[in-house]
Amino acid sequence: MPENDAPTFHIGSIPVFGQLILAPMDGISDPPFRWITRRLGSALSISEFINTLDYANQKHYQVSRINFRAGERPFGVQLLDNDPVRMAECAAAIYAEYQPDFFDVNLGCCTASVTSRGAGAGMMRIPEKVAQAFRELGKAVPVPLTAKLRLGWDEDNLNYREIAEIAVANGARMIALHGRTAKMAYSGKARWQPMAELKACLPVPVIGNGDVATTAQARQLLEQTGCDAAMVGRAAKANPFLFSWQDREDITPAEFYGLMRYQLEEMRPFHPISPLLPFRKFLKAYLEPYGLPTAQLRAMLTAKEESRLITLIDQVFSAQGVKDLPGAASDFRNRML
Ligand SMILES: Cc1cc2nc3c(=O)[nH]c(=O)nc-3n(C[C@H](O)[C@H](O)[C@H](O)COP(=O)(O)O)c2cc1C
Known part of the structure; x- marks a missing residue:
């Protein structure tokens, strides 16, 4: 509107x-x-x-x-x-x-x-x-x-x-x-x-x-x-x-990728032990439309290291056709300025 x-x-x-x-x-x-x-x-x-x-x-x-x-x-x-x-x-x-x-x-x-x-x-x-x-x-x-x-x-x-x-x-x-x-x-x-x-x-x-x-x-x-x-x-x-x-359905995978990278990064200072647990609720909901195999989703939901989770997220969005992952991340970050 x-x-x-x-x-x-x-x-x-x-x-x-x-x-x-x-x-x-x-x-x-x-x-x-x-x-x-x-x-x-x-x-x-x-x-x-x-x-x-x-x-x-x-x-x-x-x-x-x-x-x-x-x-x-x-x-x-x-x-x-x-x-x-x-x-x-x-x-x-x-x-x-x-x-x-x-x-x-x-x-x-x-x-x-x-x-x-x-x-x-x-x-x-x-x-x-x-x-x-x-x-x-x-x-x-x-x-x-x-x-x-x-x-x-x-x-x-x-x-x-x-x-x-x-x-x-x-x-x-x-x-x-x-x-x-x-x-x-x-x-x-x-x-x-x-x-x-x-x-x-x-x-x-x-x-x-x-x-x-x-x-x-x-x-x-x-x-x-x-x-x-x-x-x-x-x-x-x-x-x-x-x-x-x-x-x-109007949102591209590149936009969701940028959102996820930005949100995870921004959550870090608010969850000093680890942002991974609170982030999981979003992760599951954001990725739901891609119909990922259960094992792939489980690997993300149980990842203990942030770097490991990011690697797995990168794999998902590369497979979704996002060619420039750093570019997608910086596009979203710029939108948040
Ligand atoms: C996980 C969760 C936490 C919530 N926490 C609050 C809260 O702190 N304060 C509040 O007024 N309502 C809270 N609510 C209620 C929501 O603000 C909202 O009224 C409710 O989810 C209905 O809207 P929806 O159908 O769009 O989800 C919460 C709802 C959920 C699902």
């Missing part, structure tokens, strides 16, 4: 350009992947969730999630907890150190250990907690707040509208809705109609999320719901070029 010079929408006073957004994903949307998708066209970035309980206990691994480059703005830090005061204290500390552009409240995580303590989607079951969290955060930081929620706990508790209205009444300046209940987790089909409902009734931008894997689906979601943007999660892991409005 073409972008023009006018902002697509605003988060408070922050202009946002573009209608596709990378979804925050624990273990996926790390700083390198966020940067790649942002350079390819994602309209803004949101960190993987920061568990403010862990942050309060000085779990410093959380800090690498907040790392962002100036060019990634607007950048939001996502907070996950069940304690509004602790969330606010954490937000204030993060703001003092990193100055993100906004804070997002995670009301969608459906992991039992999270929801059982009333955090993530568990907080949607306690509307007063949601109000309190936004009130406390609003006092603690001078930047806009946003919320990412689900349809509700289960089919008998579809309270997305109530929760979205509470969040907005207490300061949220953008709402992202994942069209599933917590009970559904990631199964079944995401429902888009509730996104249209929120868009029609809320005075802030509404972002639709769930089951967008192609440019056609992104256009459908935008058309059917009127949402300001579509948020893409799992499909981004297989095709980050989606943020340039390009489907997987």
